Amino acid sequence: MGYKAKFRIWRGEGGEGRLEDFTVEVNEGEVVLDVIHRLQATQTPDLAVRWNCKAGKCGSCSMEINGRPRLGCMTRMSTFEESETITVTPLRTFPVIKDLVTDVSFNYQKAREVPSFTPPADVKPGEYRMQQVDVERSQEFRKCIECFMCQNVCHVIRDHEENKPNFSGPRYFIRIAELDMHPYDVAERKEPAQEEHGLGYCNITKCCTEVCPEHIKITDNAIIPMKERVVDRKYDPLVWLGSKIFKRQR
Structure with missing residues (x-):
């Protein structure tokens, strides 16, 4: 009725x-x-x-x-x-x-600032071979429909206009995390996540996760692990030394 x-x-x-x-x-x-x-x-x-x-x-x-x-x-x-x-x-x-x-063009500008998938120069398209576990690790993040509701509720953007030039927001942190997990991506993701995309501004309130219509665990599965990898890379002396001596193996 x-x-x-x-x-x-x-x-x-x-x-x-x-x-x-x-x-x-x-x-x-x-x-x-x-x-x-x-x-x-x-x-x-x-x-x-x-x-x-x-x-x-x-x-x-x-x-x-x-x-x-x-x-x-x-x-x-x-x-x-x-x-x-x-x-x-x-x-x-x-x-x-x-x-x-x-006008959500802010988000498209931030998308352009994230370097695209960068495979090794000696691996041609069609030659990628991935383990199923690697596929599943980042599958969750590819469910994003770019509704930008996570961006909308992020207080770093919502309440502080001055942060927008230096902060990409949760939608792009999951994109960076997805690429960083990819076994064939050779681009450096960790330092730019911190220095260029403002990962350190996020204080993991989980408001982005709460509004995601695809139920992506943005904070727990993308932002927190990325923060941990950034800290390891930047402050763990053994990791820092290893990064200077050895090239990243994929």
Whole structure:
């Protein structure tokens, strides 16, 4: 059975905006994105929202629903009380373009700053041979759909604009960790993670892990092990000496 739901949605452009109230029909089995589409079709056709797959795999419909970052296409209306007012706002960390659409170009800039997979010069494409254990070690990190909700809740970015030039954020720490674990990647990842991408700024509050829709253990499986490897490399005298004497073996 359908019912009428109360929605409060942020409307505006740039840094100026306001919350507007709507009453809209909700049908059984619908998600928040369904309701937003109904609002576009029936009440406010100029409401801007970014979306693509509606299957929880593209990450484009990230928004804050009742103050928590969520995917609009994966947040079921059945999780809310029918009498509840549902507040929908854009991701807070990134500049608003219009309504629920934010400018996430910061993340693409950081992606370009991470050197790509770098195999040995004497190994040609098609000649890579990996043990299954090596595949499984980094498989978790490849599930990332780049919804950027982990970036949104990271207080180093969210609360400190001045950190953005020197801090890549959790999404790119898992990318660096994945490459560092790859048996055929020969690029140096540890020192740049600390010196160029700001790994030391992270104080492992695990807020990024809590909002990940793919349930990637960002903190436990990527950031903490990477921090440990950086510390070993930089401060363990035996590791430091070995790095000076021997080339890294892959």
